[in-house]
Amino acid sequence: MRRVAVIGVGVTKFGRHDRTSAELFAEAAADALADAGLPATAVQALYYGNVVGSETEKQLHTSPQAASVLGLPAVPTTRFETACASSHAAFRHAVMEVGSGVSDVVLVGGAERVLNVTTEESTEYFAYASDARWEQTLGLTFPGVFALVARAHMTKHGTTEAQMAAVAVKNHKHGTLNPKAQFQKEITIEQVLKSAMVADPLKLYDCCPFTDGGAAVVIASEEVAKAAARRPIWVLASAAASDWMLIGDKRDLSRVPATERAAAAAYRQAGLGPQDVNVVELHDCFTIAEIVATEGLGLFEAGTGGVAAEKGWTSLGGKIPVNPSGGLKAKGHPIGATGAAQIAEVVTQLRHDAGPRQVDGARVGLTHTLGGNTATVLVSLFGRD
Amino acid sequence: MLTQKEFFEKAGAGELQAVRCSRCGALAIPPRAFCPECSERAWQPAPLSGDGTITSYTVIRVAPRGFAGEVPYAIAAVHMKEGVSLLGRVVDIPFDKLKVGLAVRFRPLTRNGQTAVGFGPR
Numbered sequence: 001m002r003r004v005a006v007i008g009v010g011v012t013k014f015g016r017h018d019r020t021s022a023e024l025f026a027e028a029a030a031d032a033l034a035d036a037g038l039p040a041t042a043v044q045a046l047y048y049g050n051v052v053g054s055e056t057e058k059q060l061h062t063s064p065q066a067a068s069v070l071g072l073p074a075v076p077t078t079r080f081e082t083a084c085a086s087s088h089a090a091f092r093h094a095v096m097e098v099g100s101g102v103s104d105v106v107l108v109g110g111a112e113r114v115l116n117v118t119t120e121e122s123t124e125y126f127a128y129a130s131d132a133r134w135e136q137t138l139g140l141t142f143p144g145v146f147a148l149v150a151r152a153h154m155t156k157h158g159t160t161e162a163q164m165a166a167v168a169v170k171n172h173k174h175g176t177l178n179p180k181a182q183f184q185k186e187i188t189i190e191q192v193l194k195s196a197m198v199a200d201p202l203k204l205y206d207c208c209p210f211t212d213g214g215a216a217v218v219i220a221s222e223e224v225a226k227a228a229a230r231r232p233i234w235v236l237a238s239a240a241a242s243d244w245m246l247i248g249d250k251r252d253l254s255r256v257p258a259t260e261r262a263a264a265a266a267y268r269q270a271g272l273g274p275q276d277v278n279v280v281e282l283h284d285c286f287t288i289a290e291i292v293a294t295e296g297l298g299l300f301e302a303g304t305g306g307v308a309a310e311k312g313w314t315s316l317g318g319k320i321p322v323n324p325s326g327g328l329k330a331k332g333h334p335i336g337a338t339g340a341a342q343i344a345e346v347v348t349q350l351r352h353d354a355g356p357r358q359v360d361g362a363r364v365g366l367t368h369t370l371g372g373n374t375a376t377v378l379v380s381l382f383g384r385d
Numbered sequence: 386m387l388t389q390k391e392f393f394e395k396a397g398a399g400e401l402q403a404v405r406c407s408r409c410g411a412l413a414i415p416p417r418a419f420c421p422e423c424s425e426r427a428w429q430p431a432p433l434s435g436d437g438t439i440t441s442y443t444v445i446r447v448a449p450r451g452f453a454g455e456v457p458y459a460i461a462a463v464h465m466k467e468g469v470s471l472l473g474r475v476v477d478i479p480f481d482k483l484k485v486g487l488a489v490r491f492r493p494l495t496r497n498g499q500t501a502v503g504f505g506p507r
């Protein structure tokens with residue numbers, strides 16, 4: 001494999017938009033190309049993530065649509081759908097296209113629009129990421145899946161609701177430092193604990209919001225990257241793993257085996273370990289998801305992720321800052337865009353360009369994106385020279 | 386091999402049907418093409434007793450469209466006596482009695498003419 005770098009990033013404001021997902025993607029992509037200092041004509045392929053477009057926008061064939069709206073009708077495009085991990089899956093495949101020498105410049109990203117439908121509708125569409133016959137018929141929801149994880153983690157390790165709340169408080173605090181974040185206000189432990197129950201033991205403030213938004217990154221071969229406008233941020237690894245689809249087949253709900261497998265593969269590819277990572281953007285769709293992810297990525301021992309959040313070890317200025325962007329919790333979670341947005345944040349951090357939320361001296365960053373019911377996980381590692 | 390349709394027809398009649406690998410003895414529910422333990426494709430029917438214990442549970446308060454009229458409702462992961470696990474709706478057990486380790490028994494639930502996995506008190 002040739003070396004591959006990220007040379008441009010672009011993210012829309014996350015929140016409510018009165019624009020289509022293709023329009024949101026086009027804004028992010030134009031920003032990413034401007035950041036890279038490349039003309040649109042340099043793009044040789046588009047790898048695209050979009051999840052519920054067929055439901056919320058009655059739109060399939062979203063990758064050529066996005067390319068057309070961007071004004072690049074002729075480039076080959078592919079849409080990836082691995083639930084919330086879609087644009088990270090797109091990224092991994094794009095890295096292989098550039099790494100293998102097929103292309104020199106590839107545009108990767110995604111977009112989602114969900115705030116144009118009701119919460120009941122979006123809750124139904126997100127539940128499509130669970131098995132239609134075995135699980136959707138039970139009325140299982142996406143918060144319900146992570147509520148089962150939370151209860152199992154609490155039972156096995158003694159994790160508390162206050163520890164989960166600490167994740168929400170920390171990510172909201174980080175979100176105030178990110179002008180693109182959906183939420184820009186701090187919250188307290190008490191507010192989290194007193195918020196409305198969604199799926200016991202998860203409460204409203206344990207859950208990420210529904211979000212509209214787009215994100216894009218430009219990746220390039222070493223030759224192109226070295227001549228680019230910005231300092232290249234190198235892709236040190238990009239790995240994927242899966243796990244059983246059905247909750248019944250997951251033997252220990254306090255763990256996410258796909259995170260452990262993808263992390264092991266990524267560390268092996270990069271020749272690095274968790275101790276080498278300076279900044280992490282990980283998939284905190286729910287507060288418990290961040291706790292379990294910090295354990296699965298090897299940042300903390302199994303069962304201690306809740307303690308780590310409570311002690312501030314994952315805050316900006318802590319041992320290993322997690323989700324300086326505000327994470328899905330505060331930045332927002334436009335599902336098809338999330339993986340690319342996490343990569344954009346880590347690249348910004350490794351450029352030392354993150355302003356008030358900068359992790360001092362960060363040299364190695366990690367992104368982790370989880371799909372739906374924990375059956376898909378992507379982990380990538382990035383570094384600056 | 387048991388199809389999904391056949392599984393739910395049997396489940397509707399109160400019978401939980403798993404499959405057992407005739408090479409290595411691994412038990413699976415629902416059926417899958419290859420044995421995940423030994424890659425063999427030689428499954429035999431293996432009826433389950435229906436008895437299990439809760440390994441995790443939640444009470445859904447915000448439901449998908451189509452389920453909104455049913456909230457709140459409980460869903461549990463249940464470890465069956467024979468060693469496999471299933472997700473199901475919990476019925477006839479008060480929410481404040483739900484706990485990890487609670488003994489439950491399979492019962493078919495019918496909703497909109499479709500059978501779903503349910504669990505009630507043992």
Ligand SMILES: [Zn+2]
Pocket residue numbers: 406407408409410411420421422423424425
């Ligand atoms: Zn076998």
